[in-house]
Amino acid sequence: MDVYKFDIKHKIKDNKDLEDGTILILGKFNIFHKGHLELINYAHSIKKEKQKIGILIINEENNNFQSLSSKLQICCSLDIDFAIVAEFNFEFKSIEGDDFIKYLDKNFFVKEYITGEDFYFGKERKYQANDIVNISKAKLKMLPLKTIQNIKISSSNIKEMHELGEYNLISELVISPLSFDVNIQDTLLFWNSSIKKPHYGNYYFKLLIDDYWYHGIINFSITQNINYQLIDKNIDHLTILDQNTQIQILNVERIIINSRFDNITEDDVERTKQYFISYSNNLGNKLLE
DSSP states (O other): EEEEEEOTTTTSSSOOOTTEEEEOOOOOSOOOOOHHHHHHHHHHHHHTTTTEEEEEEEEEGGGGGHHHHHHHHEEEEETOEEEEEOOSHHHHHHOHHHEEEEHHHHHHHEEEEEEEEEESSSSSGGGEGGGGGGGGGSEEEOOOOOETTTOOOOOHHHHHHHHHHHHHHHHHHHHSOOOEEEEETTTEEEEEEOOEEEEEEEEEEEETTEEEEEEEEEEETTTSSSSEEETTOTTTTTSSSEEEEEEEEEEEEEOOOGGGGGGGHHHHHHHHHHHHHHHHHTTOOOOOO
């Protein structure tokens, strides 16, 4: 998958393979969820033989509930041909809607735009999705918001669920587990202060170290500390001096409302092992040996 940087001041180079036309999916994509999957599936359903499918990702570095690398991996796994990454900075927020669409048209040979019906763009978000047809000759397809269990799937709803610790619901709404940038120093884990932690509690999680996902339980304590315990059998050799990495939160083990139970117990660890055995079986591959 090719990745392009959105830069309205410069023409995109090395885009010859897009000249047969593209289908471009627009959105902010703070969190990739199953509503976005509807947009991607529709793009594949209308794609002509030589056309390419692209996606615009607006990267708000201090408000990402999924890291950019995680989002690009998801795009690649869904057979998207190229991604355009726009940094959500002052310059981007100052772009008029007409200039925004014209830049995409000119540089990415867009034949059809696909958006959710709640998509806004341009300076001060003055433009709605249906304004695209007044600017571009490309077609436009707007899809309604998807619901699951009568819940509207949106990044804002998922963020609210995160803060409440409702990962049992989040796991039903997202394409891939929420991924967060963290810093690990031996047994200490430091959270990105620009993103709220989930509700006090214990959660099943995965930790990326040296391109390998380890599995365990993480405790977000009432005291604001973060403790974790890995359950893999091959961790005796593991030493983490100082590493910026990612974690994925998969589901909630238990919410904590009383400091008396604010810890990781042997029972929690045993439930974690059983969870990952079941998780592994559901994925169809063995995570623990």
